[in-house]
Amino acid sequence: MLRETTLTTAAARLAHLFFDMRGRRSFTTPKKALILKPCCVSQVMLTTPLLAVLNEAYPDTQFDWAVSQWARPAVAGNPRITELIPAGEAGLSGANRSELRAFIERVRAEAYDTCIVPSRSSWLAYVAWRAGIPQRIGLDVNGRGFSHTMPIQPIPEVHHEAEIYLSLAYGLHIDPQLIVQRGRMEFYPPDQARTAVTARLVEEVDWLGDVPLAVLHPGGGHNPLVTDEQKRWPLTRFARLGNYLARRHGARVVLVGAKSDRTVATALAGMMSQPVTDLTGTVSLGEVGALCEVADLYVGNDAGPTHIAAATGCPTLAIFGPSDPRLSGPFAPQGRVISLASETAVSTPFTWDDGVSVEEAIAAADRLLAKETA
16 A cells, blocks of 8 residues: 555655755756556546646646546536546555556556656655656645655645645746636536436436436545545435425536435435435435536535536535545635535544534535526
């Protein structure tokens, strides 16, 4: 397992001195570049603003992305990417030595002239170097970017992950106005996903666009590497919000999620007194994105689909528990996304007792729906 530890950080700092003595190099415009950001869906989505800016700044460059199977749907339809390089089921953090060696050789065979490493990771810095990529541009925090030919420090006083990744664009002296204009999350549902969703909305949801469509994602909090069910807003509160949306706004309520969220969604549907359509476990991430393109409201926890919803432009209510939206909330234009969190959200131990209330969520949903119908 490739984990950042005190030992790997110390080794990276020592290696940093060696690469410093060899000298760093000035930037040259890439012809073929690899973005090395394998995991996970939320973090991959928060890197799409950087991809958008780089593609706009260097339109003749081929950009590929090394991504895990788990996070692949987040960027599979992105037209700014030429090829996706497989990086294991769960990303390189779960790779053993032979798998890591095979990945490095796979990347080496592509003959990239540039590698972009948005993560603060000594392991990914090592991978880019061992793959023989001559120009390596990445974040350098606590010496972890030891092998980068262009190590870049995050912008001071910036804390949100997407803005930290965009530090690389500023470090390359890309026009700040371009960064501000284009530096937003992007998601492109496949055409077949749009077709499938259109049919299901008519046949299963009985929705023709005549009433608001509200998408609820009550699950999340898990990926191949981490499980944190505390990220889930209590189901009783989801149920009260869903009932309110149906009664007050006449909304069609649809539940979505992965197969692993089926138990949660079934329980939520059972709690609701208003009609609800449960599509959990039967829709892909691409189809969730296609659904959000036409929906009037999305409500979800701190999970990958919430970032996808926001990236499509859907009015999005993101509910945070133990994590902080100021660090990792959806990175989208203001007014289309409301992130709610308790003032004690990052306290230890965290409980939902002082977390986001139903009343707060209702008020936020009302504001988003009012803007959608204005």
